[in-house]
Amino acid sequence: MNDATAPRPRMTKQRAAVLDALDQGGFRSAQSWHDLLRHDGSNIGLATVYRTLQALSESGDVDSVVTEGGETLYRRCETPEVHHHHLRCRVCGAAEDIDIPDLEEVSARIGAEHGFIELEHVVELTGVCSSCAAKAQH
Amino acid sequence: MNDATAPRPRMTKQRAAVLDALDQGGFRSAQSWHDLLRHDGSNIGLATVYRTLQALSESGDVDSVVTEGGETLYRRCETPEVHHHHLRCRVCGAAEDIDIPDLEEVSARIGAEHGFIELEHVVELTGVCSSCAAKAQH
DNA sequence: GTCATAATGAGAATCATTGTCAATTGCGGT
DNA sequence: ACCGCAATTGACAATGATTCTCATTATGAC
Ligand SMILES: [Zn+2]
Ligand SMILES: [Zn+2]
Ligand SMILES: [Zn+2]
Ligand SMILES: [Zn+2]
Numbered sequence: 001m002n003d004a005t006a007p008r009p010r011m012t013k014q015r016a017a018v019l020d021a022l023d024q025g026g027f028r029s030a031q032s033w034h035d036l037l038r039h040d041g042s043n044i045g046l047a048t049v050y051r052t053l054q055a056l057s058e059s060g061d062v063d064s065v066v067t068e069g070g071e072t073l074y075r076r077c078e079t080p081e082v083h084h085h086h087l088r089c090r091v092c093g094a095a096e097d098i099d100i101p102d103l104e105e106v107s108a109r110i111g112a113e114h115g116f117i118e119l120e121h122v123v124e125l126t127g128v129c130s131s132c133a134a135k136a137q138h
Numbered sequence: 139m140n141d142a143t144a145p146r147p148r149m150t151k152q153r154a155a156v157l158d159a160l161d162q163g164g165f166r167s168a169q170s171w172h173d174l175l176r177h178d179g180s181n182i183g184l185a186t187v188y189r190t191l192q193a194l195s196e197s198g199d200v201d202s203v204v205t206e207g208g209e210t211l212y213r214r215c216e217t218p219e220v221h222h223h224h225l226r227c228r229v230c231g232a233a234e235d236i237d238i239p240d241l242e243e244v245s246a247r248i249g250a251e252h253g254f255i256e257l258e259h260v261v262e263l264t265g266v267c268s269s270c271a272a273k274a275q276h
Numbered sequence: 277g278t279c280a281t282a283a284t285g286a287g288a289a290t291c292a293t294t295g296t297c298a299a300t301t302g303c304g305g306t
Numbered sequence: 307a308c309c310g311c312a313a314t315t316g317a318c319a320a321t322g323a324t325t326c327t328c329a330t331t332a333t334g335a336c
Binding site for chain 4: 288291
């Protein structure tokens with residue numbers, strides 16, 4: 001069930017830099033994280049940022065969501081061990097981990113009713129946060 | 139709240155062809171619908187298929203979902219007037235309209251609790267349907 | 277039929293993401 | 307500390323879905 005083929009990741013300075021940058025919090029695209037890293041003096045390559053974020057995403061250390069525009073956003077996840085969902089502001093990108101009661105059970109039940117197995121679900125709540133809403137008032 | 143700037147779409151033969159093709163049912167990518175149309179003798183352009191499907195999607199006449207690979211899939215929606223969700227087979231693409239009890243209210247409540255407005259949600263259930271699961275058994 | 281203009285199609289352009297591959301480097305073994 | 311080599315990196319090419327451009331065509335109101 002778990003991977004005996006687990007390749008332990010090397011601690012390179014680029015990996016460390018990404019990990020460090022992620023501490024700033026917030027959802028950003030791979031390119032945005034890359035920009036941020038370069039502005040901080042790193043000469044890390046874009047492909048490396050992509051690779052590192054993907055690796056971290058697969059290992060469950062970062063969350064990823066997809067915007068309407070098809071961009072994938074990443075951020076360090078505070079609670080890697082628990083499956084959860086997000087409420088994200090479409091304007092400023094601020095996001096919070098949320099719990100949607102019964103969702104897991106309900107989706108499992110619906111899947112079962114239709115004879116589906118290996119159920120997965122994608123749930124994303126988006127909106128405009130109060131501070132962005134305030135700014136929008138001219 | 140509604141659009142006084144509603145441009146009524148012209149009934150061109152390509153729009154009719156797309157509408158006709160959609161009757162075959164099922165989720166397909168724009169490119170896939172385009173292939174299908176060409177195989178049926180149409181000389182419709184790919185860009186037109188994209189434009190038409192997007193227009194139909196915005197007017198609520200077709201559903202669209204995004205695959206893991208980032209492709210957008212479209213299909214004629216049976217129940218355009220009601221907001222609903224889908225349970226889709228990741229193997230064969232078969233999909234059914236489903237109802238997730240209380241989801242609308244729960245998401246609205248969660249949004250409100252966090253001070254968010256203009257809430258929207260994306261919910262997609264995927265799995266492997268019974269017939270695909272059967273085939274998977276060697 | 278005329279006409280304004282929405283719609284089309286071929287191909288170029290975008291843009292996020294992935295692949296290539298030679299050069300580099302972490303790190304286990306010595 | 308020193309080797310050796312596979313994992314990792316970075317510059318850049320390549321991809322692949324989607325969008326844009328613009329000259330040409332065709333819809334629908336009058
Ligand atoms: Zn999270
Ligand atoms: Zn905001
Ligand atoms: Zn539907
Ligand atoms: Zn199936």
